[in-house]
Amino acid sequence: MKLTYDWLLLAPVLFPAIGSVLLLVIDAVAPRLGRVHWAIAAVLLLAGAAAAVPGTLPSADNPRRTLCLPPNTCLYAVDHVGVGLQLTALVSGAVVALLALPIRVPAERAAVQATLVLAATAGATGVVAARDLGSWLVMLELATLPAIALVALRARRAAVDGALALLTTSLVSFAITAMGAALWFAATGSALFSGDAVLHASNDPDSRRILVLAVVFIVAGLAFKISLVPFHAWTPEAFGGASVPIGAFLAVTSKVAALAALLVIFRGVTVLGTSALAAIGVLSALSMTLGNLMALREKKTLRFLAWSTVSQAGWVVLPLATVSSRAVRSAAAYLIVYAVATLVAFIVVTALAHADGREHATRLSSYGGLLQRRPLLAVTLALALLTLMGLPPAVIGLVAKVAAIGPVAGSRLWVLAIIAAINAMLGVAVYLRWLRILFGARKDPDNPEALHPVHQTLVIVGALALVVTSIAPHSLLQLVGR
Amino acid sequence: MVAALFAAPLAPVVAGLALVVGDRSIRSVSRHTAYIVSLVAMLASLLASIVVAYDRPVLDRQWVPEVGMRLHLAVDGISVPLLLMTAAVGVLVVLHARHEQPAGGTPATFFGCLLLVIGGGIATFLVQDAISFFLAFEVVLVPMWVLINRFGDRRDPRERARAAGTFVLYTVLGSTLMLVGILTMSFAAGTTDLAGLAANPMSPGKQTAVAALLLIGLGIKVPMWPLHSWLPRAHTVAPTAGSILLAAVLLKMGTYGVVRLVVAPLPDGVERLAPYVGTCAVIGIIWGGLVCLVERSLKRLVAWSSVAHMGFVLLGLMSGTTIGLQAALFANIAHGVISALLFAVVGGLKHRWGDDDLDTARRSLRDVSPRLSLALVIGFAASMGLPGLAGFWGEVLAIFGAWTPGGDRPTGWFRVLAMFASLGAVLAAGYALRVLRIVWHGPAEGGLPPEPEPAGDARGNEWLVTSVLSAATIVLGVIPLILLQTTSGAVDQLMAVIGR
Numbered sequence: 001m002k003l004t005y006d007w008l009l010l011a012p013v014l015f016p017a018i019g020s021v022l023l024l025v026i027d028a029v030a031p032r033l034g035r036v037h038w039a040i041a042a043v044l045l046l047a048g049a050a051a052a053v054p055g056t057l058p059s060a061d062n063p064r065r066t067l068c069l070p071p072n073t074c075l076y077a078v079d080h081v082g083v084g085l086q087l088t089a090l091v092s093g094a095v096v097a098l099l100a101l102p103i104r105v106p107a108e109r110a111a112v113q114a115t116l117v118l119a120a121t122a123g124a125t126g127v128v129a130a131r132d133l134g135s136w137l138v139m140l141e142l143a144t145l146p147a148i149a150l151v152a153l154r155a156r157r158a159a160v161d162g163a164l165a166l167l168t169t170s171l172v173s174f175a176i177t178a179m180g181a182a183l184w185f186a187a188t189g190s191a192l193f194s195g196d197a198v199l200h201a202s203n204d205p206d207s208r209r210i211l212v213l214a215v216v217f218i219v220a221g222l223a224f225k226i227s228l229v230p231f232h233a234w235t236p237e238a239f240g241g242a243s244v245p246i247g248a249f250l251a252v253t254s255k256v257a258a259l260a261a262l263l264v265i266f267r268g269v270t271v272l273g274t275s276a277l278a279a280i281g282v283l284s285a286l287s288m289t290l291g292n293l294m295a296l297r298e299k300k301t302l303r304f305l306a307w308s309t310v311s312q313a314g315w316v317v318l319p320l321a322t323v324s325s326r327a328v329r330s331a332a333a334y335l336i337v338y339a340v341a342t343l344v345a346f347i348v349v350t351a352l353a354h355a356d357g358r359e360h361a362t363r364l365s366s367y368g369g370l371l372q373r374r375p376l377l378a379v380t381l382a383l384a385l386l387t388l389m390g391l392p393p394a395v396i397g398l399v400a401k402v403a404a405i406g407p408v409a410g411s412r413l414w415v416l417a418i419i420a421a422i423n424a425m426l427g428v429a430v431y432l433r434w435l436r437i438l439f440g441a442r443k444d445p446d447n448p449e450a451l452h453p454v455h456q457t458l459v460i461v462g463a464l465a466l467v468v469t470s471i472a473p474h475s476l477l478q479l480v481g482r
Numbered sequence: 483m484v485a486a487l488f489a490a491p492l493a494p495v496v497a498g499l500a501l502v503v504g505d506r507s508i509r510s511v512s513r514h515t516a517y518i519v520s521l522v523a524m525l526a527s528l529l530a531s532i533v534v535a536y537d538r539p540v541l542d543r544q545w546v547p548e549v550g551m552r553l554h555l556a557v558d559g560i561s562v563p564l565l566l567m568t569a570a571v572g573v574l575v576v577l578h579a580r581h582e583q584p585a586g587g588t589p590a591t592f593f594g595c596l597l598l599v600i601g602g603g604i605a606t607f608l609v610q611d612a613i614s615f616f617l618a619f620e621v622v623l624v625p626m627w628v629l630i631n632r633f634g635d636r637r638d639p640r641e642r643a644r645a646a647g648t649f650v651l652y653t654v655l656g657s658t659l660m661l662v663g664i665l666t667m668s669f670a671a672g673t674t675d676l677a678g679l680a681a682n683p684m685s686p687g688k689q690t691a692v693a694a695l696l697l698i699g700l701g702i703k704v705p706m707w708p709l710h711s712w713l714p715r716a717h718t719v720a721p722t723a724g725s726i727l728l729a730a731v732l733l734k735m736g737t738y739g740v741v742r743l744v745v746a747p748l749p750d751g752v753e754r755l756a757p758y759v760g761t762c763a764v765i766g767i768i769w770g771g772l773v774c775l776v777e778r779s780l781k782r783l784v785a786w787s788s789v790a791h792m793g794f795v796l797l798g799l800m801s802g803t804t805i806g807l808q809a810a811l812f813a814n815i816a817h818g819v820i821s822a823l824l825f826a827v828v829g830g831l832k833h834r835w836g837d838d839d840l841d842t843a844r845r846s847l848r849d850v851s852p853r854l855s856l857a858l859v860i861g862f863a864a865s866m867g868l869p870g871l872a873g874f875w876g877e878v879l880a881i882f883g884a885w886t887p888g889g890d891r892p893t894g895w896f897r898v899l900a901m902f903a904s905l906g907a908v909l910a911a912g913y914a915l916r917v918l919r920i921v922w923h924g925p926a927e928g929g930l931p932p933e934p935e936p937a938g939d940a941r942g943n944e945w946l947v948t949s950v951l952s953a954a955t956i957v958l959g960v961i962p963l964i965l966l967q968t969t970s971g972a973v974d975q976l977m978a979v980i981g982r
Binding site: 405412418436473 | 499546616621654663664666
């Protein structure tokens with residue numbers, strides 16, 4: 001047996017994976033470099049992103065494969081959607097690294113954190129392309145397990161509580177997913193995610209039953225990681241406890257990994273027909289509704305963002321409740337827009353937490369009059385919130401909403417579509433609360449400092465990204481193909 | 483002349499964004515600068531709209547292929563009057579805002595939000611692509627929310643927040659339901675083009691479901707009874723300029739959407755739902771009229787009369803006849819002009835009086851401010867449907883259309899509806915006379931209140947705005963043909979498509 005390698009195609013995974021080892025070596029050779037580690041991590045992640053760019057070109061093969069075994073099975077394949085998700089994971093990882101860079105932590109901790117971020121991002125990019133059960137499972141866990149340590153490393157009571165919640169959930173979800181994977185293997189008799197094997201299994205009544213069970217287990221396991229209701233309970237705890245950049249990591253990079261994992265097995269779900277899809281529809285409707293309702297009452301910024309993540313996760317998987325040919329692309333498109341908007345919101349929160357002190361950024365009420373106090377931050381945050389609401393002037397958010405509802409309306413799933421419409425309304429109510437505080441009465445912290453230059457640059461880049469993509473939504477959405 | 487297609491919506495939108503953002507980033511913009519910038523932008527937009535109306539250019543480009551959204555701008559006989567009215571009302575609103583700038587925020591933010599609402603309205607009447615239509619529909623939401631929430635009635639902050647929130651949540655729910663309907667249609671037809679949707683109708687059963695969804699969604703915006711409850715609240719609290727825009731632009735977007743997205747592409751669905759929607763419309767007419775007979779707040783009264791007037795528009799649309807459709811389009815424009823006039827006058831009165839309670843005894847308006855009182859008389863006379871004024875034609879023709887409904891609509895039921903609608907017209911006369919007696923004539927017992935009130939007459943921009951709107955009310959009433967002829971070609975075409 002001889003494997004073929006295409007190193008360039010593997011580069012988006014290899015850069016962060018090898019980078020994480022490299023960081024540990026650097027730390028061993030020259031200990032306590034502190035923030036240098038974050039800088040190296042950001043550079044490596046951006047390099048990985050650059051390596052992924054050629055795959056997004058319309059001329060690129062779709063899908064591009066490597067690690068092929070004769071006669072014709074490839075263990076690594078990325079299509080246009082996959083490459084878009086890889087790019088999102090890498091860029092969001094880099095942003096997290098840059099956000100963490102100015103924050104003072106004990107020097108020995110920075111190296112570990114940066115390593116973990118790199119490893120998790122490697123997992124996220126890898127799971128997109130995994131085409132066999134084993135590496136899919138390993139990559140998925142690689143993408144999510146480091147998050148526990150990242151949350152815990154803030155070393156506060158709340159952080160440890162959050163990490164504990166995350167740990168328990170992760171273990172349960174791992175067990176469930178692994179069980180699902182085993183059943184999948186039992187049903188299809190193949191460790192590869194090949195369409196033929198799934199079709200074959202679904203035609204045979206006995207193995208079909210096992211396949212149904214496998215899909216139920218896998219979807220439930222992944223629902224933990226995407227934080228879909230009723231598997232969401234860890235989310236507010238972990239977000240509230242973690243440091244703000246790690247919150248961004250949980251909200252974006254982890255979500256990309258989990259959705260990518262779901263998309264890989266989604267073909268298996270569609271083969272099973274409407275009942276499996278209906279289950280996704282129910283999860284989606286529950287997440288949207290509960291996430292919005294809880295966010296309506298939340299007073300802490302990070303927990304608010306956690307509930308917002310829960311409801312947005314519902315929107316992300318909404319198109320997957322249909323058999324529409326556009327379902328996968330729509331879900332990926334919504335995820336990318338969500339990722340950009342959420343990252344920008346986290347950038348603003350981090351910048352503010354760093355300048356004014358954490359306690360002045362973690363309560364929603366402390367954003368009072370931000371528009372007068374720090375207009376740049378306020379306008380950027382407002383744009384991010386409008387994107388999440390899906391209202392102009394943030395056209396990109398509106399386009400994402402259209403993309404998410406499109407397959408549902410096209411398949412005439414009236415109930416789901418109406419629940420989505422009601423949640424669009426609830427979402428507006430949720431984010432308007434925060435927006436109103438930004439416009440509201442001014443509330444100054446005791447000793448405000450100037451924004452750190454790195455944070456300021458990220459804020460400006462984030463605002464520009466939202467403006468540009470609102471004028472030309474095509475520029476962002478083409479990442480996941482037509 | 484394609485540039486005019488861009489200039490008409492973009493001049494106000496870009497100027498509005500520049501004012502809102504510039505106010506924050508560089509240094510605060512003075513009230514005078516904001517006014518001049520807004521006026522120039524609106525005049526440019528009006529000019530561009532006139533060019534578009536005469537030249538009828540077309541632009542069709544790819545925009546966001548991922549969701550099938552195209553940049554397709556054009557006009558026809560149905561949208562031209564709305565386009566011109568929106569641009570003209572926009573100019574008047576800017577003039578009026580110079581006269582009355584409410585507290586609550588900087589002038590640049592106020593003017594900027596006004597411009598954004600107007601720009602969104604103009605864009606709505608220009609786009610020919612269903613998804614872009616949804617986008618244009620949503621553009622007005624956030625600026626209108628800011629107008630109500632920040633610049634609204636200063637007396638009660640909680641009521642202000644509640645009115646703004648109710649407005650935005652109702653409208654978002656409506657427009658998202660509309661989006662679901664649009665996407666269902668465009669998925670079935672394989673195109674998002676409005677003309678394309680009309681050319682590829684769905685099967686009758688599906689049409690009913692989609693039409694119901696769209697009518698509920700758009701019915702919130704119109705507003706149709708029983709989905710109207712956001713309107714009186716929003717109008718009462720909104721600043722005068724915001725009320726004018728709500729009545730003259732935002733409600734029109736709803737009825738225009740009904741014509742484009744429901745009446746044209748879903749004829750079978752409309753035919754099946756027409757009796758129900760017609761019933762809701764007539765209930766709205768009666769309901770609005772009855773509330774107006776007892777309402778104490780003058781501004782809220784005008785808002786309730788809007789609910790009644792929009793009922794006539796819906797009734798005309800549901801009649802399925804050429805005359806009914808013509809009537810609806812006419813009543814739509816007429817209501818835009820009349821309600822803009824009434825809100826300008828009533829807003830001015832509220833500003834002078836400090837509140838708008840009709841139970842407070844005041845000197846008769848004809849003594850205090852003759853110009854305003856004349857405008858008030860013209861406005862309420864038109865509102866009660868007096869012949870020779872704009873309100874008459876739309877309502878009479880709508881009742882006429884409902885008397886002999888088209889297609890398989892139940893004639894008997896529509897005649898009942900037509901009779902009740904006429905009753906609503908009588909109620910309109912009742913409440914109009916009630917307001918005129920209280921405000922124009924003064925306390926019936928005679929004898930002035932002891933102290934003269936410091937209430938000056940309309941001057942400058944306020945006088946200009948009210949007199950232009952009064953003149954438009956009279957012109958539309960005396961020569962309705964200028965409007966009916968503009969729309970007739972497009973309406974005939976539409977009826978030919980429906981009647982297939």
